[in-house]
Amino acid sequence: MEREIIVKKRDAVATRAAILAAAHQRFLRESYDSVGLRDIAGDARVDVALISRYFGGKEGLFRAVVRHDDKPDIFREPKSVDELPAFLAQLVVEDADEDLEKRMEMFVIMLRSASSPKAGAIIRDLVHLDVLGPLSELIGGDQGEFRATMLLSILMGVGVLRTIMMVDGFAPTDDDMAECAERFRCLFAAALTC
Amino acid sequence: MEREIIVKKRDAVATRAAILAAAHQRFLRESYDSVGLRDIAGDARVDVALISRYFGGKEGLFRAVVRHDDKPDIFREPKSVDELPAFLAQLVVEDADEDLEKRMEMFVIMLRSASSPKAGAIIRDLVHLDVLGPLSELIGGDQGEFRATMLLSILMGVGVLRTIMMVDGFAPTDDDMAECAERFRCLFAAALTC
DNA sequence: CGACTAAGTCAACAGGTGTTGATTTATTTC
DNA sequence: GAAATAAATCAACACCTGTTGACTTAGTCG
Structure with missing residues (x-):
């Protein structure tokens, strides 16, 4: 019986969006300091390193979250x-x-x-x-x-x-x-x- | 020239109060997660270990802060x-x-x-x-x-x-x-x- | 196919966290 | 003054944090 392996297509903008969405949900329920990048990465099914790579760091990610979505x-x-x-x-x-x-x-x-x-x-x-x-x-x-x-x-x-x-x-x-x-x-x- | 050494009297209730006061000021200006026990200990001029000893931990300290002072x-x-x-x-x-x-x-x-x-x-x-x-x-x-x-x-x-x-x-x-x-x-x- | 580039992975880092045990020092009690 | 007890110190602990560099892999273009 072959194990089914999910191959995720390599799509930069898709993973960026996934990170952003996961971060949104996390920051919606916990404070900035409580949320860890590994939590977000886990939700988005993405390696932690990609966050710092794509958003320049935790602070940049947060800034992207509050600026991106339907802002108030x-x-x-x-x-x-x-x-x-x-x-x-x-x-x-x-x-x-x-x-x-x-x-x-x-x-x-x-x-x-x-x-x-x-x-x-x-x-x-x-x-x-x-x-x-x-x-x-x-x-x-x-x-x-x-x-x-x-x-x-x-x-x-x-x-x-x-x-x-x-x-x-x-x-x-x-x-x-x-x-x-x-x-x-x-x-x-x-x-x-x- | 002799160096002046401040000898702090060993007073459990006094240091407990000092920790409590320092914690109050810190929590007044930053969030629970942002504040470190070493910050509080530094303000109170007290060893960090005493906090966990006297209050059972960070959580206990916070509970003591919000219950102790002139509560709302x-x-x-x-x-x-x-x-x-x-x-x-x-x-x-x-x-x-x-x-x-x-x-x-x-x-x-x-x-x-x-x-x-x-x-x-x-x-x-x-x-x-x-x-x-x-x-x-x-x-x-x-x-x-x-x-x-x-x-x-x-x-x-x-x-x-x-x-x-x-x-x-x-x-x-x-x-x-x-x-x-x-x-x-x-x-x-x-x-x-x- | 082969080369190139972009995307993702892995491991490790340096620093900070709260907490604990053993030890030393001061204060009190007999 | 000696013994006992409380108070404070020191050092280290596991653990978690964000971040970085080197490496591997996938997709694309010539």
């Missing part, structure tokens, strides 16, 4: 301030829409590794440029930056409690999901008008 | 729901009161290490028992838990943005600190009534 360009969409609360509420509550969920993942990755010295610097830049900037610009006014920070605080806080601290106080499981969304819409609106 | 018993004080928004706003904005600042430090420590596998478990327990429990009990009602989670989300979010992501959008430096506090009071009140 949530606030780059042409959206008026009026519909912002409802949009954000949907973003927080909604569970079905895969696209929105993908976008929230980037927030989780950022939250998880924000306290690591190396990853933190990368993340801080990303927050200022790609999130806080567009959001405060959208809101506008002299209090735009303040209110943008407030909105982002709520967003981050919900993310922290839910996915990192595993608090299930929001419980969008029941059919009262619409009610939950309405509550968040109200809260976001308050943050804008306070 | 913020919500254990007999406080009515009515004055809760103003109190939380003061907690967020106030910079002078050293006591409140000390209490917020525990939140930062929790946020920093929440994503580390080992420290995360310890923190999650702490959040549920010492923070979320009393807070939702204070608020009461069938929506108490939901609203408690909302309040804590804002609190956590502000902490994340400020001390970890280093976003200075709130800027309580100017004399408009009172205005800033009022904004937060309004936001917390909205979270309670939404």
Whole structure:
């Protein structure tokens, strides 16, 4: 009986993508310092050395992860301030829409590794440029930056409690999901008008 | 010329306290995985081995840190729901009161290490028992838990943005600190009534 | 086919991690 | 003062970390 050997075609871009995907999943669940390159390499079924080769090192890999995927360009969409609360509420509550969920993942990755010295610097830049900037610009006014920070605080806080601290106080499981969304819409609106 | 030698008295409880204090400061600024026991030992001017001896290991030390200090018993004080928004706003904005600042430090420590596998478990327990429990009990009602989670989300979010992501959008430096506090009071009140 | 290049493998490195045992030193007790 | 006990030190341990260089293999082009 011959043993079946899986021969993987030699495809640089494919393995690069595999590494990137595996790293995304790992960084989504653990912090930068907790994740080892050998863990990622194992998931991607790839030799460890290839990571340092393709991405220049762990830091480069992390940078590639947070820049590559659907980055949190949530606030780059042409959206008026009026519909912002409802949009954000949907973003927080909604569970079905895969696209929105993908976008929230980037927030989780950022939250998880924000306290690591190396990853933190990368993340801080990303927050200022790609999130806080567009959001405060959208809101506008002299209090735009303040209110943008407030909105982002709520967003981050919900993310922290839910996915990192595993608090299930929001419980969008029941059919009262619409009610939950309405509550968040109200809260976001308050943050804008306070 | 005789070299001055500092002879440290052999005091178990004193060195234990020194280790605890050094660990507190380190965990306040970096994540559980980033901080090394040798860093802490160096700060406390103590041999590394003593840490594992006194606290049973790194995990035990971290547990001692988050349990020992002025734990976030913020919500254990007999406080009515009515004055809760103003109190939380003061907690967020106030910079002078050293006591409140000390209490917020525990939140930062929790946020920093929440994503580390080992420290995360310890923190999650702490959040549920010492923070979320009393807070939702204070608020009461069938929506108490939901609203408690909302309040804590804002609190956590502000902490994340400020001390970890280093976003200075709130800027309580100017004399408009009172205005800033009022904004937060309004936001917390909205979270309670939404 | 043969040469060339790109892709992947292997092993080892240098440095850091938390932890433990044996040892020495100081302090207290008889 | 001598014995006993607690406190602190030292050195080493396995283990894991990211990274690098040399090597082997697969795919391609002439």
